[in-house]
Amino acid sequence: MKITKTTTPGLYGDGGGLYLQITAAGVKSWLFRYMRAGKARGMGLGPLHTIGLAEARARALDCRRLLLDGIDPIDSRNAERASQPVAQADEVTFKQCAEKYIEAHRAGWKNAKHADQWTNTLTTYADPVFNSQPVSAIDTTLVMKVLEPIWATKTETASRLRGRIESVLDWATVRGYRTGENPARLKGHLDTLLPKRSRVQKVVHHPALPYAHVAAFVKTLHSQEGVAACALEFLILTATRTNEVIGATWAEFDLDEGVWTIPVERMKMRKEHRVPLSARAIAIVKAQEDVKRGDYVFPGARDKKPLSNMAMLQLLERMKRADITVHGFRSTFRDWAGETTHYPREVCEAALAHGIKDKAEAAYARGDLFAKRAALMEDWAAFAEATCAKS
Known part of the structure; x- marks a missing residue:
């Protein structure tokens, strides 16, 4: 393929799904084309000025191997890119995320003492268990280790603590510090592991005058x-x-x-x-x-x-x-x-x-x-x- 001399816009096949793509503006790049679930897809492999023919062929070969294993090359690349921020954030701890979450929401809380309550409960119960582990490592086992000791004896505190942990982990996910389901989620998750609050907590009413x-x-x-x-x-x-x-x-x-x-x-x-x-x-x-x-x-x-x-x-x-x-x-x-x-x-x-x-x-x-x-x-x-x- 005379890739350096070709200037006419279009697609030029090299075989095995590899194409040289030339745009109307004269930009040259490599493209891997394939069929997936009956639909044509195209995956960019990089610009010609950076990726030579030999490397483009090697990348196309990798894509064909993925397809042979039933894996979509584009989906595989997207998943890898999504995991990179988490990998880079492995040193970010739950405590650091909690501090940033509290600071971000402090102005929206109607009670000035609310931030202190968040800090105190997380410091007292969560920090000793989560320790200095990265927030990406917090799983159901660790969350249960925090909640189980106080779920029956301090049910109201434990319930609020669970919600606060869930909120911090949601924040960390949105910020790219972790991926996957939230291990502190109650409905359809922790509610299968913990007894209902009504079973372990007595309702205490404020003493009232008849x-x-x-x-x-x-x-x-x-x-x-x-x-x-x-x-x-x-x-x-x-x-x-x-x-x-x-x-x-x-x-x-x-x-x-x-x-x-x-x-x-x-x-x-x-x-x-x-x-x-x-x-x-x-x-x-x-x-x-x-x-x-x-x-x-x-x-x-x-x-x-x-x-x-x-x-x-x-x-x-x-x-x-x-x-x-x-x-x-x-x-x-x-x-x-x-x-x-x-x-x-x-x-x-x-x-x-x-x-x-x-x-x-x-x-x-x-x-x-x-x-x-x-x-x-x-x-x-x-x-x-x-x-x-x-x-």
Whole structure:
């Protein structure tokens, strides 16, 4: 073949599937053509100025040998190229990947302590097992070695740890540090090796005050002094969470309309929540104007700081009510609403800012049932005040 002198564009066969390809621009390169599953395929073997005829023939021979063994040369080359980044990343450890994953996602986590929780659980349980092994070497055996010792005794921690390991390994795969299935995947994998959480973990509910005792408790709460007592009563009347109450700012309230709008960043479901305020709840907020200092409705001891997230719990301890929790008042409200009222379930759940688990139902639930919730919360406040007056 007069390969150096040929300039006319086209394909020039050398035999055995090897061709010299000349483009319209005059670029010359080697091409191996073959049939696979009834389809014609072409695999580039390199440019003429780098690959001579002898080497091109040798490469074509290698391709024919692969085909003889039932292997597609193009698929074989692609698989080899895909494995190269992993081979080059053999020194990248799981710990290094975890650190990079946490840093990459830190800004998106709503709780500043979330990154610390990730770091602490992975450092405590995963690092001693994975040690300094490359992330590409983490397999099911190693993952099970991390999870099995604590799956039955610290089920919640183990479950979160598994999810975190899975996320880091997924990140490492996308970055090219490993290949293959994720050994920390639960569904269809680890769930066949580990017992169900429901079998080994007891559901622990926040101790809640029976709703029949709410009025008496609120009456006692009225005798307590300080911001924490006001915040706790407000929390009870609005059925909200601790961080939502202590983080409340004056700008979030429209007292004329009786609405408190909690922004996305403080909501567990990452969705803005409008809270209808009863007359008593509005009165509590207005009373806080007398101690107003800064942006927070329930200010802490330090300037420009909100009430501590432990303040209401410590108040319960001073009241010698260690038998209940602050969060438990949400359960108290839900029990009262479900057992003594005729409000629909969706209204009661919306009052607690619970998400709708059924995706089809959620797709049609566009409104927030505010008017109905307003009536519900007014009844809830009236229940406590009326019963309290009789006691």
